[in-house]
Amino acid sequence: MTHPGDYQNEIYFGGLRGVKPRLPVDYANLIKRAAMALPPATLTYVQGGCGDEFTQDHNASAFQRLGIVPRMMVDCSVRDMSVDIFGMHLPTPIFMSPIGVIGLCAQDGHGDIATARAAAQTGVPMVASTLMNDPMEAVAAEFGDTPGLFQLYTPKDRALAESLVNRAEAAGFKGIVVTLDTWLTGWRPQDLNESNFPQLRGHALANYFSDPVFRASLKLPPEEDGAAAVGAWAQTFGLPLTWDDLPWLRSLTKLPLILKGICHPDDAKRAIDGGVDGIYCSNHGGRQANGGLAAIDMLPAVVAASQNIPVLFDSGIRSGTDVVKALVAGATAVGIGRPYAYGLALDGTAGIVHVLRSVLAEADLLMAVDGYPTIKDLRNTSLLRT
Helix, strand or coil, X not given: CCCHHXXXXXXXXXXXXXXXXXXXXXHXXXXXXXXXXXXXXXXXXXXXXXXXXXXXXXXXXXXXXXXXXXXXXXXXCCCECCEEECCEEECCCEEECCCCCHHHXXXXXCHHHHHHHHHHHHCCCEEECCCCCCCHHHHHCCCCCCCXXXXXXXXXXXXXXXXXHHXXXXXXXXXXXXXXXXXXXXXXXXXXXXXXXXXXXXXXXXXXXXXXXXXXXXXXXXXXXXXXXXXXXXXXXXXXXXXXXXXXXXHCCCCCEEEECCCXXXXXXXXXXXXXXXXXXXXXXXXXXXXXXXXXXXXXXXXXXXCCCCEEECCCCCCHHHHHHHHHCCCCEEEECHHHHHHHHHHHXXXXXXXXXXXXXXXXXXXXXXXXXXXXXXXXXXXXXX
16 A cells, blocks of 8 residues: 655655756745746745744744654554545645646646646645636646635625636535635735735736636727726625625535635634534734734634534644644644745655655655554644643
8 A cells, every 4th residue: 555655755766866856845945946947936935934033934834833743652553544524525625725827836837726736646635726827627637536626805896706606616625715804805915015016017917818708898809908907806806704794605616616715613613503614723824913822822722613524624733733733723634835835846746746746755654653543543642832
């Protein structure tokens, strides 16, 4: 039986033939290499956080305060990292978090397509952002047998929101993730210092420019008057959702509905009472709001409030060790964000695959060495603060 951790054997045996990995297997060296490969404006957009970036940094450093207690004399020669979620059986508990400029992270500008191809190769689902460089239909066509989820930035135009969701359903996406914390952008000094907001330059708007409802609202098609189309997008982007909007959101689709940005247990309970199928605990990686707690510190209370409803998690995940700690804290599935964007920047689809395999290998080997052959076994332990 093969395990994700076997990736290290491929690397070691490759070394016997004089072959080293094309990319680093660790986050610190990965980001150093990516910083040299990405255009400065794209790099700052991807790596930058909100305010003085305290929350962004705290998201990552908080994992260092949490420790797993190892158990010995457990046969972990056969391991199972699979999870069942929203009626889907997935081989591993990780997914790729939505990144609105992932298209720009690829050298050819088609990073959404490259990410979907990596999902097909690894079995790791992609949560595809509304903000894409390629239309969602073209992206979904690359998923193969791997399910994908569609992340919705809810526009002010409700007919447009319905159109986007309907297109996602028709394209074969298996769930709708509604982001709650980005109806306007937080204070992002790295972007502000560069006066750079990619969407205002016409990037990552393919889903809008290809949408019949959006196009019908324009005097001229985007191909003829791009500036006006961008202006129309800016006018409709960002509906400030309230709980009164939840019945409408629920009515848009029969697919699993997941609310992203839930960090308070009372919000989780209210969302579940409103008919959502999943909770997504995240503080946007510290990109939208500064001064808050680390997302991992808020996860256990959200999980407890969610009872049997799946809880997705991201924010601060940099390694397989972080993934395991998030699983111990109760996450059903764990999202990888910036690391796969850097892999994409360095080596396209192959770079993403390398990053995902490295993260999974570390997580699998950690579970094996610490005596936890399955995720269920992890659930029966706890994190201790170091």
